[in-house]
Amino acid sequence: MAVLWSVVVLSFVHQVVSIGFPDCKNGPLKNNAVCDIDKDPLARATALIDLLTIEEKINNTGSTSPGVPRLGLPDYQWWQEALHGVASGHGVNFSASGDFSYATSFPQPITMGAAFDDDLINAVATVISIEARAFNNAKRAGLDFWTPNINPFRDPRWGRGQETPGEDPYHLASYVHALIDGLQGGYDPKYKRIIATCKHFAGYDMETWAGNYRFQFNAEISTQDMVEFFLPPFQSCARDSNVGAIMCSYGAMRGTPTCADPYLLQTVLREHWGWTKEQQWVVSDCDAVQNIYLPHMHESTREAAAADALNAGCDVNCGTYYQNHLPAAYAQGLINETTVTQALIRQYSSLIRAGYFDPPENQPYRSLGWSDVATPHAQEVAYKAAVEGIVLLKNDGLLPLNIDSYDSIALLGDDWANATTQMQGNYAGIAEFLHGPLYAAQQLNKTINYAAGLGRWRDPTTNNWLPVWDAANKSDIIIFAGGIDNSEEGEGMDRMVIGWQGAQLDMIGQLAMMGKPMIVLQMGAGSMDNSPILQNPNISALMWGGYPGQDGGTALFDLILGKQSPAGRLPYTQYPANYIAQVPMTDMSLRPGPNNPGRTYRWYTGKPIAEFGFGLHYTNFSVSIPSKAIHGSSFDIAQLMRSCNGHHGYGSSSVKYKDQCPFAQIPVHVKNIGDSVTSDYVTLGFLAGSFGPRPYPKKTLVSYQRLHDIAPGDTATATLNITLGSLSRVAENGDRVLYPGEYEMLIDVQPMAKLAFRLTGELVTLDKWPQPPKAKNQTSDGYFVGGWGSTGDIGAVGGEEEVLNI
């Protein structure tokens, strides 16, 4: 082993990475093709990597690349984060003060998802990538960022649901398509602004549950659910948006750790989705390669675990397992140099695409600097994202609040009342300011009686309640800001309950008994059972804010006061509190079954507290679909396919895949029939009906569009783009199929307009799904076995213990 250690130690002299650019003018590489901007990126990367010895290659397979000093190839940090703004840590280095001491901090994706506004998302992503590139130019960050987290929010307990736009795969696919364009600066630009990374591929949406944990969990997912629910956002990233990188996840799916799964990383991702550009690479989640050895116990040696990942198509290892163990794997013949070379070509091609080896004057982004960070425009987008994403869940008419009627406001609750970094959630950067509810209230020129004695819900709290009663007694109106935050939901920590906790609910109830006007703000991402608040006649209004970012308090108060109008929609189902007793978190299936009442608005058989897509306004709308929206009420499938194959598109440059074939652009007229409030309106288009395999989902979101600033009496028109893919269903084998049957288009959650039509003729397969290998049991059935409710056969666990030799 001693030789191995020394290799590692020698190559990592620099713990701090310099983030320099290679010197193509005077450095040792100046005559190498990598510095020749007239050559294509593949040729350039190949020329560079061909210079490296196998030891040098392996030394550069980790997230911290030492580079090759003899060649003037700088060290490089591949790990940057930018989930909702340039984020602290890893390769990003904020300065202590002055220039580059902050960046724009947007709401968490769960709040931005609630805006249902892809243009907004594109604008946000554009700001983020511009700021990221400015940090890179200042040598304060690398060029690739491990964002977005695009796993659908499957179970309300998931601690990282806040990082996602919500539960619906179509919504996520559409959102991420707009996001990646903004982040990368186009879908296939000459120069990428930054390299985005869609994560976590795939089936990762649980941190810890009853003894199961993300590093060890094996998700048993049916092929149908995989294609229908877990993969569409990744298909959008890889097939349709040309994302630069994909991150494989900690967990195993159907018995194989995802980072060691050639079916996922090669068959599905690269072959089926055609994600084969030379600059596209797969990175492991951090230490996910180590996890293949322990705790997955997928291989009995560390070398075999590392080799499995590399051979499966995982190009970069966040961690040091490749660097530590690929030398021995190579010596043992478990990997060959070609595979290592290919991985490095992919990595460095992506840097070439970002202009890393090019003269600064040749590219559009090298001039970005501090003046491009946190600009007034950027701050305005962050504010707007919060306003658009906040959802009004209850209003008895108190809102918009006539503030002139009140002299004093009690602002109460837990830490949310005076939230600062709490508004950012996780994976955040440093914001220029963090304006919470208390800050916003203090701008009102009213008496603010603030008391936040509640503490966290886990602790005994009534000893701290006295200042709350006092503040409430003194005030004309009560605003309670509570809910959950990153102490209840976060990375490595799923939520334990999905109801309001006893202590908060008890205080809310007692405050409501005082009979004063009262507003509750429900903060935090995860679904909560709001029924006691919705039912309490003494509580006038309930507003959901998620994690609204740097201007969250201002956005909340502007909405309360009617300076802005709420039009956000819940991006997930709010389940009853006892939902979590009905289904183990480890049950991955979406459709209802024994011990599973179904998941998401498509399949949940119970009555939700609030539906996916629900959200109130300060005005009323009427919605209509013109009678000639589609040409007729019955469509022959064969004819639809012929139309697509013809002049419309499929086979042409605009439609590459059959599911993208157009069906109709349905106009939806939305009229503001109120008399005083201008408001946005989110046009949600669902499909319901009887077509495809049973059971039928209740409905399926197939298109959405946010309309802006509709004045009283005015009408705006949304155009819902419906493709043949929109009409399709997924068969048990994963094929996406266009079925004959009865269809109905429904506009909004409680449908405000409908459009019925029929498909006839023979079914057509739009996408033939590559069949997965037969699921095998995960190797680990001994030491690292999951807990209660794990997918293993509980009855068999008591059998022979596998000996774990470390």
Next chain:
Amino acid sequence: MAVLWSVVVLSFVHQVVSIGFPDCKNGPLKNNAVCDIDKDPLARATALIDLLTIEEKINNTGSTSPGVPRLGLPDYQWWQEALHGVASGHGVNFSASGDFSYATSFPQPITMGAAFDDDLINAVATVISIEARAFNNAKRAGLDFWTPNINPFRDPRWGRGQETPGEDPYHLASYVHALIDGLQGGYDPKYKRIIATCKHFAGYDMETWAGNYRFQFNAEISTQDMVEFFLPPFQSCARDSNVGAIMCSYGAMRGTPTCADPYLLQTVLREHWGWTKEQQWVVSDCDAVQNIYLPHMHESTREAAAADALNAGCDVNCGTYYQNHLPAAYAQGLINETTVTQALIRQYSSLIRAGYFDPPENQPYRSLGWSDVATPHAQEVAYKAAVEGIVLLKNDGLLPLNIDSYDSIALLGDDWANATTQMQGNYAGIAEFLHGPLYAAQQLNKTINYAAGLGRWRDPTTNNWLPVWDAANKSDIIIFAGGIDNSEEGEGMDRMVIGWQGAQLDMIGQLAMMGKPMIVLQMGAGSMDNSPILQNPNISALMWGGYPGQDGGTALFDLILGKQSPAGRLPYTQYPANYIAQVPMTDMSLRPGPNNPGRTYRWYTGKPIAEFGFGLHYTNFSVSIPSKAIHGSSFDIAQLMRSCNGHHGYGSSSVKYKDQCPFAQIPVHVKNIGDSVTSDYVTLGFLAGSFGPRPYPKKTLVSYQRLHDIAPGDTATATLNITLGSLSRVAENGDRVLYPGEYEMLIDVQPMAKLAFRLTGELVTLDKWPQPPKAKNQTSDGYFVGGWGSTGDIGAVGGEEEVLNI
């Protein structure tokens, strides 16, 4: 409601409690009987409380008593902690520097339990109470302390198992008997040193599991398990040790929140156990009264919840629920003044017993001061407690370490290698010093290569491993200090897994591959599956340290070096890692059954990794029981009872209860047959056999004694005290019964001596158990329903939702 608020607000002007003594010389009370030291405590307390109005009484039912200013009755803080030394927070006020800036910090009870040395526990408790009283005299603490936590450590996942001495109810009962004598200054002294509080009564041993949480959980416990396992430590506290206070718990048992359960608080505690001294009071866990309303939903109004608790016999409410809601409960006729008066008489009688109203010169403890805190003796006891509690689990002969053979030591691992406050665990105070492993290693005049790059197991870590390899490469011997700490196990947080985590185990394995001598220190309380370390031939030794307190590092190194000899024994069963997949944490039953392989060494049907009571030494012992240890091999039950009723005891002053009737004092000769090492030896006496109801436990601990400093060649004799209670079993209805049958006494875990005998004749009931009311379903089956694996009928949960009106 406004009236109620104002009552509360007015009465709590002082948020900071002054901890003054009442002025019986010149104050308004000077002529009241409470100041008359010649009267008995009940009369004195009654005279005081009779002066209070009902409002004043209710205002003083919380943990923070405002007192009665008009009477000169000072405010008082009832909440102090001293689990393993005077603890920070609540009523205890450490100074920032100088006098009273620290106190002696002993190991956590789990480590002290491993010493199996009741004399040690008594000495520790004596130090704690002396220091506590010194703090009280300096007006830095009250007189009552909410210690010990004496719930048996039922499930290895429990985050608060660290606070307990282990899993065995006899062990806990014996331990706590010695502890309370030390804390209170005798079992019924004229002046109590402090007032101890046994908690949490009862059936509380789970924080969070799969949606169930302590504030809401309803424990379904059979009467047999209740009497046999959950209650013996409390019987020891209440019936046999005259503890001053008992704390009821957060949870419900058999459908009733314990703080609202008259069966527990009146029938069992006061009537059956005779815990009826006027100065004995029950306090709720903090906000456990609030929890009766939410989340238990045991009553539909807050007033009824508070009234339930008071009427059930909960005298003091940690929190403000009594003070807030008893006024309305009184107005509604839900409580009467007599009950409030009785509660206050109990509280203030206990202060009278502590000399609170007496002239300082009359009592032994008022002169204790700073010079009595953290004395050399106290520090020595803390060190000794760590040495005695540390358990040697593996040794291939490397230990005791010949340190002269090594020039350099690699001290590696996670934060434990340089532990400071980590060594204290939870409920700790401020220590004068915290000497961890690194400190101890640095005293050795060797080259210490320290690296703690592992980080916490939850995080990706391999990026931080480089300094570890470097340190290991440079060293002659490797000591790895790891395990778990309060970031994995703690209040409000049960453990998710009970194996070593992948990252730590991976590093341990790779270090072991270097082929250097290697020692692993397993720190933290909860049981861990050590099999990969036990099986690895490259790891020479494994030592368990728990939370060893202020001198933990020194104790560990003195044991490693042979300056001290290990003789601690595991106070719980170390289960295989997959144990947690075999039984939900919510399954309270001890006996094996479907989905339950049995709990504790008495009932677990699998093969443990290390048994309860296991521990290695640096020498060998031979053990023998003399042939005349007991008079004969067959005993007639009726004759045994007659002997007890006669001159021996039962009915006499020395034996008050039949289970205390003596059977035998069994001498056990223990000879050190090694040739070089002097060592302690813990004599464990188990009973096995076929008697009483089936199934039979594997064995049962009935007596233990730690023998000290047995030199090579020397013999020491333990005396195991066996009562008729020792021989009894618990029937399904909870009766403790002496059964005819075959008995075998086993000395040590792998028996080193045995003694067989037989009981004949008719069974005799030693203790007739008061039958519980029929278990009812907990009120809460709607909003606050437990999660997966809760005791409710999962199938029924999907039914009608209960409306929660707050």
